[in-house]
Every structure is written in structure tokens, then in C-alpha cells.
Amino acid sequence: MAAANLRLPPLPTVRDLIKLYKLRALRQLSQNFLLDERITDKIVKAAGNIRNHYVCEVGPGPGSITRSIIRKCPKKLIVVEKDPRFVPILELLQEASQSHVKMGIKIQDIRDFNFEEGFAGAPAREWTDYPPPIHLIGNLPFSVSTNLIIRWLHAISEQRSAWSFGRSTMTLTFQKEVAERIVAPVTHEQRCRLSVMCQFWCDVEHKFTIPGRAFVPKPDVDVGVVTLVPKKHPLVKLPFKTVEKILRTVFNMRQKWSIKGGGRLFPEDKRDELAVKLFALADVDSRIRPFEISNEEFARICYAYKVICEEDPEIESYDFRAPKKLNVVAG
Numbered sequence: 172m173a174a175a176n177l178r179l180p181p182l183p184t185v186r187d188l189i190k191l192y193k194l195r196a197l198r199q200l201s202q203n204f205l206l207d208e209r210i211t212d213k214i215v216k217a218a219g220n221i222r223n224h225y226v227c228e229v230g231p232g233p234g235s236i237t238r239s240i241i242r243k244c245p246k247k248l249i250v251v252e253k254d255p256r257f258v259p260i261l262e263l264l265q266e267a268s269q270s271h272v273k274m275g276i277k278i279q280d281i282r283d284f285n286f287e288e289g290f291a292g293a294p295a296r297e298w299t300d301y302p303p304p305i306h307l308i309g310n311l312p313f314s315v316s317t318n319l320i321i322r323w324l325h326a327i328s329e330q331r332s333a334w335s336f337g338r339s340t341m342t343l344t345f346q347k348e349v350a351e352r353i354v355a356p357v358t359h360e361q362r363c364r365l366s367v368m369c370q371f372w373c374d375v376e377h378k379f380t381i382p383g384r385a386f387v388p389k390p391d392v393d394v395g396v397v398t399l400v401p402k403k404h405p406l407v408k409l410p411f412k413t414v415e416k417i418l419r420t421v422f423n424m425r426q427k428w429s430i431k432g433g434g435r436l437f438p439e440d441k442r443d444e445l446a447v448k449l450f451a452l453a454d455v456d457s458r459i460r461p462f463e464i465s466n467e468e469f470a471r472i473c474y475a476y477k478v479i480c481e482e483d484p485e486i487e488s489y490d491f492r493a494p495k496k497l498n499v500v501a502g
């Protein structure tokens with residue numbers, strides 16, 4: 172039987188609090204608020220069981236998802252919000268829930284937040300064990316969401332930050348197109364570098380879509396709720412930056428044969444020869460387009476690149492985007 176939700180003491184509605192504190196949404200902080208409790212409950216439900224767990228909410232704003240999280244009775248909730256105007260409302264929630272939930276309020280950029288400190292005391296699990304009782308939940312600001320997920324994948328690949336405790340899970344919102352890219356399988360029209368990066372390190376699921384009209388103010392796009400659970404066994408075990416460079420380069424020519432983009436991993440004088448070698452070593456058809464390459468095939472391409480770099484270490488530092496050296500004649 173499901174445990175009963177915590178009943179908060181009577182509070183003004185989030186809509187009334189926004190009015191009371193005259194909180195005009197700031198476009199530069201991607202502020203679009205969710206006021207419908209059924210939707211915020213659904214987001215929190217997508218995170219699975221959080222009772223007695225440790226939760227970090229990214230960008231709580233006026234606190235509607237925060238209320239849904241509190242009702243599920245986590246052991247500890249840390250909210251990280253950049254905009255200090257929300258402090259009085261968040262403190263109200265902190266006070267209302269203090270007998271049940273230990274709630275911390277951090278006014279700062281999520282990109283600078285120290286998860287090891289925030290989750291201090293949370294039980295750690297072996298990477299290949301069940302995920303620890305730690306969750307990251309948030310209706311992310313559009314302006315930082317892609318950058319944030321790349322940073323977090325990097326941390327996952329090195330099992331640090333929130334992932335020094337094990338395979339901490341994430342339930343996050345993205346613009347619908349970004350959500351579709353994250354989960355896009357091979358040959359999907361939205362498949363891109365982000366799809367492969369996310370799927371190398373996480374099991375991803377697009378849980379549901381929230382129509383733009385559910386937000387105040389209404390954004391121009393719909394929003395997808397995605398769960399990301401770090402994989403026990405990532406599909407690739409190579410340095411994150413190397414993998415990122417390989418995928419960025421191959422996807423640079425999305426509509427061309429993969430050998431075209433892949434070739435740009437190598438300096439021009441060796442390009443043709445090494446591009447053929449890359450795909451031969453990886454046993455991947457070089458004439459399919461990047462979005463037609465499966466995750467497993469991309470993993471083989473990454474390892475083949477590594478072999479080529481071991482044979483010729485100068486290759487690794489080559490980046491086709493770097494400005495060409497000018498041949499300046501002295502004197």
C-alpha cells in the first residue's frame with residue numbers, strides 16, 4: 172500500500188504568493204512557472220519513490236514542484252535557486268514542513284552548487300548496486316538545461332559530484348525538442364550528439380509532455396519530462412572530452428556519409444587514409460549517415476580512434492575547428 176502523502180498546513184496558493192510578492196517572471200532566467208498541482212505531482216511521481224530520500228530541486232522558483240516534493244516526505248530537500256526574490260516564499264515552505272522534512276535553501280547558480288556538501292550524510296552505494304536514495308529534480312531553466320546535462324554527464328562519467336554517492340537519478344524538464352533529442356534512437360530524425368552522449372552513460376526515458384499553455388507565462392514551446400538513470404555499465408569507458416570531440420566531429424556533417432565528418436578527426440594530410448582505417452577498425456559502414464550509427468557502433472568508433480591515437484599520439488590534440496597556424500615570415 173502506498174504511504175500517505177504529507178499534508179502541509181493551509182498555505183496561500185502559489186498564484187496568490189506570486190501576486191502578493193509582485194514576482195514578474197524574468198525572461199533572462201527562463202522563468203516559466205507551473206501552477207497546476209496535478210502536473211507538478213506527476214513530475215515528482217516520475218522520479219519514483221523519494222520518501223525518506225535526499226532530493227535536490229533545481230530552480231524551485233515560487234515552489235510549486237517543491238510543494239509536490241515535500242508532500243512525498245523526503246528526508247532532506249535542498250532547493251537551489253538563482254533568483255533571491257523567491258526566498259520569502261521558499262522560507263514559508265521550509266517553515267510549514269520543518270517537522271517532517273529538513274529543507275535547505277541555497278541562493279546560487281546550480282552550476283556552482285557543491286553536491287557532495289549538499290548530500291553530506293546520504294548513504295553511498297557501489298556504482299553497480301541499486302541507485303542511492305538521491306534524486307535531482309527540476310523544471311530546468313531552458314537557458315542552462317543542455318549545458319547542465321552535458322556537465323552532469325561529465326560528472327557521471329567520472330563518478331564525482333552527485334554521482335560520488337552512486338548512480339543518483341535525475342527527473343528533469345527540457346524543451347520538447349531537446350527531450351526528443353535526448354531519447355532519440357538510431358535513425359530518428361532528432362538523433363544527434365546529445366542523444367548518443369546521454370545514452371552512452373544513462374538509461375533515458377521521455378515520460379510525458381507538458382503543453383506550453385500549462386506554464387505562466389506561456390513559453391513558445393512544449394516541455395518534455397525526462398528521467399535519466401546512470402547506467403551500471405556505460406557503453407564507453409574513455410575520457411569524456413575525447414568522446415565529446417569524436418561525436419561533435421562526426422555529427423558535424425549530419426547529412427553526409429559518416430566518413431566525411433569522421434575524417435575531420437584527422438589532420439588533412441592523413442585524413443583520407445585514417446578515416447578509412449577508423450571505420451574499418453570499428454567495423455562500421457562509413458557510408459551511413461551519423462544518425463544511422465547505433466550507440467554500440469559509436470562506442471566502437473571511439474575505441475578505434477583511441478587505437479589510432481596510440482599509434483600516432485599527435486592526432487589526439489588535433490581539432491579541425493582550431494584556427495590554422497599562420498605561416499608568418501619573420502623580419
Ligand SMILES: C[S@@+](CC[C@H](N)C(=O)[O-])C[C@H]1O[C@@H](n2cnc3c(N)ncnc32)[C@H](O)[C@@H]1O
Pocket residue numbers: 200201202203204205206229230231232233234235236251252253254279280281282310311312313315
Ligand atoms: C522554468 S522556471 C521553473 C520554476 C518552478 N520550478 C516551476 O516549475 O514553476 C526555472 C527556475 O530556475 C531558476 N534558475 C534560472 N537559472 C538558474 C541557475 N543557473 N541556477 C539555479 N536556478 C536557476 C529561475 O530563477 C526559475 O525559478
